Amino acid sequence: MILADLGAEVIKVERPGTGDDTRGWGPPFDDRGESAYFLSVNRNKLSVAADFDEPADRELLHALVAGADVVLDNFREGSLERRGFGPDEMVARHPRLVWCTITGFGLGNPRPGYDFVVQAESGWMAITGAPDGAPTKIGVAVVDVLAGKDAAIAVLAALAGGRQGARRLSVSLAHSAAAALVNISQNALVTGRESPRWGNAHPTLVPYDLFETADRPMVIAVGNDPQFAQCVRALGLDELAADASLRTNAGRFAARERVVGAIAATVRTRPSAHWVEVLGRVGVPCGPVQTVLEALQGVDASPLTGVAPLAPGTVRRPPPLLDEHGALVRAEGWGAFAKGA
Numbered sequence: 001m002i003l004a005d006l007g008a009e010v011i012k013v014e015r016p017g018t019g020d021d022t023r024g025w026g027p028p029f030d031d032r033g034e035s036a037y038f039l040s041v042n043r044n045k046l047s048v049a050a051d052f053d054e055p056a057d058r059e060l061l062h063a064l065v066a067g068a069d070v071v072l073d074n075f076r077e078g079s080l081e082r083r084g085f086g087p088d089e090m091v092a093r094h095p096r097l098v099w100c101t102i103t104g105f106g107l108g109n110p111r112p113g114y115d116f117v118v119q120a121e122s123g124w125m126a127i128t129g130a131p132d133g134a135p136t137k138i139g140v141a142v143v144d145v146l147a148g149k150d151a152a153i154a155v156l157a158a159l160a161g162g163r164q165g166a167r168r169l170s171v172s173l174a175h176s177a178a179a180a181l182v183n184i185s186q187n188a189l190v191t192g193r194e195s196p197r198w199g200n201a202h203p204t205l206v207p208y209d210l211f212e213t214a215d216r217p218m219v220i221a222v223g224n225d226p227q228f229a230q231c232v233r234a235l236g237l238d239e240l241a242a243d244a245s246l247r248t249n250a251g252r253f254a255a256r257e258r259v260v261g262a263i264a265a266t267v268r269t270r271p272s273a274h275w276v277e278v279l280g281r282v283g284v285p286c287g288p289v290q291t292v293l294e295a296l297q298g299v300d301a302s303p304l305t306g307v308a309p310l311a312p313g314t315v316r317r318p319p320p321l322l323d324e325h326g327a328l329v330r331a332e333g334w335g336a337f338a339k340g341a
Contacts, residue, residue: 004044005313122177
């Protein structure tokens with residue numbers, strides 16, 4: 001979808017009858033019977049249903065591959081090779097083709113990849129949740145999202161590098177998840193110790209946490225020493241402001257309970273809007289915990305096509321019905337795009 005937003009003409013090849021699994025990942029479904037999950041990642045694509053076991057469909061798919069700049073697949077190891085569509089063979093046969101495979105655990109590993117499993121195995125769940133609670137997954141399938149973005153970046157880099165660069169690409173959910181641990185993984189590598197769960201607190205920065213106000217939770221995220229000075233002054237915490245031992249983050253880290261406790265006792269006395277205004281006035285990052293519908297207010301978003309992309313991306317087509325463009329693609333192939341399909 002990222003590539004399609006940026007102007008690529010994308011044909012989504014789906015299995016006949018049921019199509020993409022996410023078409024059935026509901027409720028909720030819209031009034032056309034399409035799941036919200038499917039709608040969220042399939043705008044700007046054309047859909048054609050094809051069966052690898054049907055000779056006419058195999059011929060169609062070979063023609064589409066031959067005319068494509070890029071092919072993306074997420075088949076398990078060996079599935080395409082058994083059907084005469086081995087990526088290495090296709091890249092060798094078509095010198096202009098870039099082929100990117102998205103796997104769960106890397107080329108050569110036959111395990112199917114699902115976001116939840118990878119979140120568990122990548123260390124994400126071990127560091128997410130309350131310190132005294134159970135390991136917790138992130139509320140969005142972020143591993144899937146990151147792997148998709150990594151794939152888009154890899155494809156764009158291959159195209160920008162010309163046909164002399166890498167054309168056989170591979171992205172895995174497991175590697176995208178491990179790479180996205182960033183500072184957490186680096187902490188573990190530097191210290192040789194496991195990272196504990198911190199709940200909503202930051203493993204390094206203090207104060208950087210969730211606080212209850214008189215009406216709703218809010219977060220205060222102090223990222224440097226000047227922000228801390230402004231924060232405690234704005235909150236009227238003169239004792240903390242005057243304490244030289246708290247002027248660096250290392251000092252505040254050592255006194256985490258004292259610092260966080262003092263801020264918590266203060267902010268619970270007034271509504272979140274009051275503190276957002278007070279702290280925002282002096283440049284301290286903060287904000288209330290909003291619901292999803294609250295967060296979408298003022299965002300360019302549609303029940304059919306989702307959150308609009310940033311420029312230069314555009315929304316040109318709604319997510320397709322299954323095989324909606326099958327007849328067109330079968331009749332005209334890539335030529336359908338030139339005629340404004």
